[in-house]
Amino acid sequence: MGTWSGKYSRDMLGTIDSLYRYPVKGLTPEPLDRVALEAGSAFPSDRLFALAKPFGAYDAVNFAPLSKREYYVLLNTDRLAGLAARFDPETRVMRVTVQGHPVLKADLGTAEGRAELVELYARVTDLPDGERPVLAEQPGYNFTDNAIDGPRMMNTISLINRASIREFEARIGRELDPLRFRANVYIEGLEPWVERDWMGRELQLGGPEGVTVRVVEETERCAATEVDPTTARRDVPVVRLLHENYGHEIMGVFAEVLSAGELVVGHTVSVREEATA
Amino acid sequence: MSANGATHDSGADQTVVVSARRMLTADVCEFELRRVDGALFEPAEPGSHITVHTPSGDARSYSLTSDVSDRSRRVIAVRRDGNGRGGSRSMVDEVCRGDELVISPARNAFELMVASSYLLVAAGIGITPIRAMLIELRRRRVTDVQLVYLSRSREDTPYLDELAKLVAFDEIDGVTQPMTLHHRALHGAFEWWPLLVTPGERHLYVCGPESLQNELRALTMHWRPSRVHMEDFAGVSAFGEISMPFEVDWQPTTARIPVSSDQTMLAALEGAGIDVDSSCGSGTCGTCRLRLVEGEADHRDVVLSESEQADFVMPCVSRAVSARLVVAPL
Numbered sequence: 001m002g003t004w005s006g007k008y009s010r011d012m013l014g015t016i017d018s019l020y021r022y023p024v025k026g027l028t029p030e031p032l033d034r035v036a037l038e039a040g041s042a043f044p045s046d047r048l049f050a051l052a053k054p055f056g057a058y059d060a061v062n063f064a065p066l067s068k069r070e071y072y073v074l075l076n077t078d079r080l081a082g083l084a085a086r087f088d089p090e091t092r093v094m095r096v097t098v099q100g101h102p103v104l105k106a107d108l109g110t111a112e113g114r115a116e117l118v119e120l121y122a123r124v125t126d127l128p129d130g131e132r133p134v135l136a137e138q139p140g141y142n143f144t145d146n147a148i149d150g151p152r153m154m155n156t157i158s159l160i161n162r163a164s165i166r167e168f169e170a171r172i173g174r175e176l177d178p179l180r181f182r183a184n185v186y187i188e189g190l191e192p193w194v195e196r197d198w199m200g201r202e203l204q205l206g207g208p209e210g211v212t213v214r215v216v217e218e219t220e221r222c223a224a225t226e227v228d229p230t231t232a233r234r235d236v237p238v239v240r241l242l243h244e245n246y247g248h249e250i251m252g253v254f255a256e257v258l259s260a261g262e263l264v265v266g267h268t269v270s271v272r273e274e275a276t277a
Numbered sequence: 278m279s280a281n282g283a284t285h286d287s288g289a290d291q292t293v294v295v296s297a298r299r300m301l302t303a304d305v306c307e308f309e310l311r312r313v314d315g316a317l318f319e320p321a322e323p324g325s326h327i328t329v330h331t332p333s334g335d336a337r338s339y340s341l342t343s344d345v346s347d348r349s350r351r352v353i354a355v356r357r358d359g360n361g362r363g364g365s366r367s368m369v370d371e372v373c374r375g376d377e378l379v380i381s382p383a384r385n386a387f388e389l390m391v392a393s394s395y396l397l398v399a400a401g402i403g404i405t406p407i408r409a410m411l412i413e414l415r416r417r418r419v420t421d422v423q424l425v426y427l428s429r430s431r432e433d434t435p436y437l438d439e440l441a442k443l444v445a446f447d448e449i450d451g452v453t454q455p456m457t458l459h460h461r462a463l464h465g466a467f468e469w470w471p472l473l474v475t476p477g478e479r480h481l482y483v484c485g486p487e488s489l490q491n492e493l494r495a496l497t498m499h500w501r502p503s504r505v506h507m508e509d510f511a512g513v514s515a516f517g518e519i520s521m522p523f524e525v526d527w528q529p530t531t532a533r534i535p536v537s538s539d540q541t542m543l544a545a546l547e548g549a550g551i552d553v554d555s556s557c558g559s560g561t562c563g564t565c566r567l568r569l570v571e572g573e574a575d576h577r578d579v580v581l582s583e584s585e586q587a588d589f590v591m592p593c594v595s596r597a598v599s600a601r602l603v604v605a606p607l
Contacts, residue, residue, distance in 0.1 A: 067554075069547070069555065075558050076544070079498055079502060082495060082498030083498050083499060096499075098495075098496060098497075098498050098499050099495055099496055101470050101474065101496075103474070103499045120499060123476065123499060123500060123501045124498065124499060124501075124502075126501045126502050126503050220557070220562070221557070221559075222556060222557045222558050222559065223557060223558030223559045223593070224558075226558075226559070231491065231495070232495070232498060237559065238559075239557055239558075239559035239561050240559050240560065240561060240579065243559075243561045243579055244579075249557065249559070249561050249562070
């Protein structure tokens with residue numbers, strides 16, 4: 001339900017339900033209680049790495065942004081959802097677990113650690129003996145899907161209105177884990193699909209201590225959303241169902257961060273009524 | 278294989294006679310089937326199943342459970358499911374020695390790969406294909422085989438004595454085939470992780486209820502998927518449609534590429550080194566559109582109009598009605 005504050009009588013108010021980053025493109029989310037954002041930057045340590053296909057177009061030296069097809073992602077490798085990956089940006093240690101059991105602890109600051117990581121994912125992706133994914137990392141680069149559209153889009157954050165997912169769930173008669181949509185910020189307390197009117201608008205995320213963002217693009221979904229994050233099975237044709245129910249394949253928006261601040265779970269989200277851009 | 282989901286076969290059904298039957302437990306009955314003309318059956322592999330037209334009128338699939346190299350007979354074991362739709366009940370309650378049955382040729386959806394090391398997991402009646410595999414592995418002189426057999430109690434454990442003998446025989450032979458028998462009610466939940474933590478070169482075969490398969494699938498996400506074998510969920514897309522394998526010819530190079538039941542035409546083309554631009558993977562965005570030069574497509578996209586469907590195809594979701602499609606870039 002939307003609420004109305006006296007001071008910002010024309011603003012819609014919601015709250016930050018949850019915050020996530022995805023240190024390795026395609027791998028599992030890490031929940032955050034709070035996150036500090038800089039103007040013009042994406043979530044820190046979000047899509048910092050990617051697992052590139054061997055003998056593919058990824059070139060670490062002469063790097064150019066690539067299609068997600070050049071990486072192992074849920075679109076092509078549903079099993080990635082079955083291994084929980086946690087990355088500590090301070091120590092650069094990556095921990096991977098299977099149903100809570102540790103299968104890897106690797107220091108990505110060392111060649112050995114990086115080798116251990118790609119060895120594990122060579123098995124998960126079932127590469128032939130001797131072939132391994134390439135651990136892609138580029139200074140100042142995030143491997144988001146829209147990084148291919150330039151630095152401005154690369155540095156956006158992704159937002160999801162949870163009410164829209166619920167309305168979609170009610171229509172299709174199936175529950176959908178919101179993490180199928182792999183957003184950074186999940187928002188509660190809004191009416192379904194209000195975000196369809198957000199293009200060009202500014203939002204205040206996280207109250208006065210938070211950040212101002214401007215919505216710059218809607219998120220067209222792909223078949224990665226077909227994979228259940230818990231079972232790692234491709235089970236619900238999410239994109240097709242969006243198309244059939246709404247005539248579009250959109251769930252969520254991308255926004256650019258206009259001012260520095262902190263996002264905290266539970267803090268408010270307000271949406272200006274009028275477009276400002 | 279489960280008793281449900283009978284599969285269709287290209288070969289002709291044949292009439293067999295029940296040459297023997299015996300109760301293995303209170304509700305599991307073994308049937309030995311021979312051809313009425315006394316001839317040999319076609320060769321079959323361990324893991325294969327046959328479809329039986331049961332007296333209830335329903336067709337049910339059952340795994341071959343004995344030594345498949347003995348082509349004079351097919352042996353199956355059927356668990357009487359009192360709550361089922363009646364197929365297994367009619368088999369156990371009504372089929373006697375000397376009766377005739379119609380069965381399909383053997384078909385294999387649970388192939389035993391050549392490997393140096395195996396972990397076999399069976400729950401209850403799931404022992405049937407696993408037993409045929411054990412016998413085959415014994416013949417192949419594979420020494421590194423471990424069996425975990427889950428059942429409700431000793432009394433509810435089909436083939437327990439025979440399996441124990443098989444293991445004992447191997448020990449005399451200097452071959453170790455450890456068997457772990459586990460009763461959940463008695464021993465509690467089985468601790469899988471120590472067996473699964475290090476995949477090594479092993480192949481895992483699992484036959485049991487869906488809950489067990491899901492549990493072991495989740496616990497083997499760090500394994501190569503090609504080394505984890507269980508009742509086939511593949512071939513059913515997120516759209517819930519059954520997918521059959523077919524071939525696609527890439528017209529520019531005339532390369533012929535097989536598309537398996539659990540892969541998309543797009544993935545098969547990409548796997549063959551053919552670069553097809555794509556985006557949504559759901560048949561909605563239209564990026565991967567190819568020209569359909571020859572063959573009849575099973576169009577599963579929402580992009581192509583009816584008139585376009587004759588000349589174009591979306592390889593990210595669409596498949597073939599005919600055995601082969603010939604496609605080309607736009």
